[in-house]
Amino acid sequence: MTLSAGESLIFRNCELDMDHASYLRYLISRHDALNMPYPFAIKLSFLASPLALGRATLIHGEDSYEKIGAFGFVYGTGPGEYEDRENCQIETVFIEPDSRSPVVFLAAARALVDSIREGNPDAAYVQxxxxxxxxxxxxxxxxxxxxxxxxRTVVEGLALYKAPLSELDAWIGGLASRLARRGALPEAIITPHEKKQMAPQA
Incomplete structure (x- = not known):
């Protein structure tokens, strides 16, 4: 699906059974495009785990309400038996190719960080x-x-990226500020902090 020019986004947390089913159907139908180098059964476990161990979100266009993406994450890690909840592991992020843009990326990245913090204020790292x-x-x-x-750590052909959540959030904010100063970011998603950074210096 293609996001219309200027169309706003809706980030729907998957809390109801019908949301869970919609989330899984959407990502399963696109599993070949998710860049997951695993057999289908293992892919499915990654797609489903946020529904039980974290949070899953569907991204819709506000006007059409068509799905243009999704993301899901879990609190904790398998080696830590999901008790190390200060670590948040992103299981999947997908945006429809025709809808990918810096604005959509920033909006989705912000929604992801906000969702991580809302579900667990003690989360400190993203991997x-x-x-x-x-x-x-x-x-x-x-x-x-x-x-x-x-x-970045490489293990058997796979790379593990891990970063402090606060640093990731600051980096996203910096990208947004630069786009906002160039007039490339819609007013609706400019935060008060970014507006302050855009203001002329005395």
Missing amino acids: FWTVADHDPNERLFARIARLPGAA
Whole structure:
């Protein structure tokens, strides 16, 4: 689905059974595009785990209400038996190719960080796994790995990225401020902090 020019986004947390079913149907229908180097059964476990161990969100266009993406994460990690809830592991993020843009990326990234904090105010780190080589998002991930306190670890052909949630949030805010100063960010998603940064210096 393509997001119309200027169309706002709705981030719907999947709390009801019908939301769970819609979330899974949507991502299963696109599992080949998720860049998960696993058999289908393992992919399915990654897609479903946020419904039980964290949060899942569907992204809709406000006018059409068509789905244009989704994300899901869990609190804790498998090795920590999901008791290390200061760590938040992102299981999947997907945005329809025709709807990808800096504005959509920033809105989704903000919604993700806000959802992590809303579900667990004590969350301190965000991590995710991806293929170690030839990932289409490698430049983006490399920038995340350079954040203060962040790290990239390669294990058996997979790369684990981990960064402090506060640093990730600050980086997202910095990107938004730069876009806002160039007039490339809709007024509706500019935060008061970014408006202050845009104000002429005395």
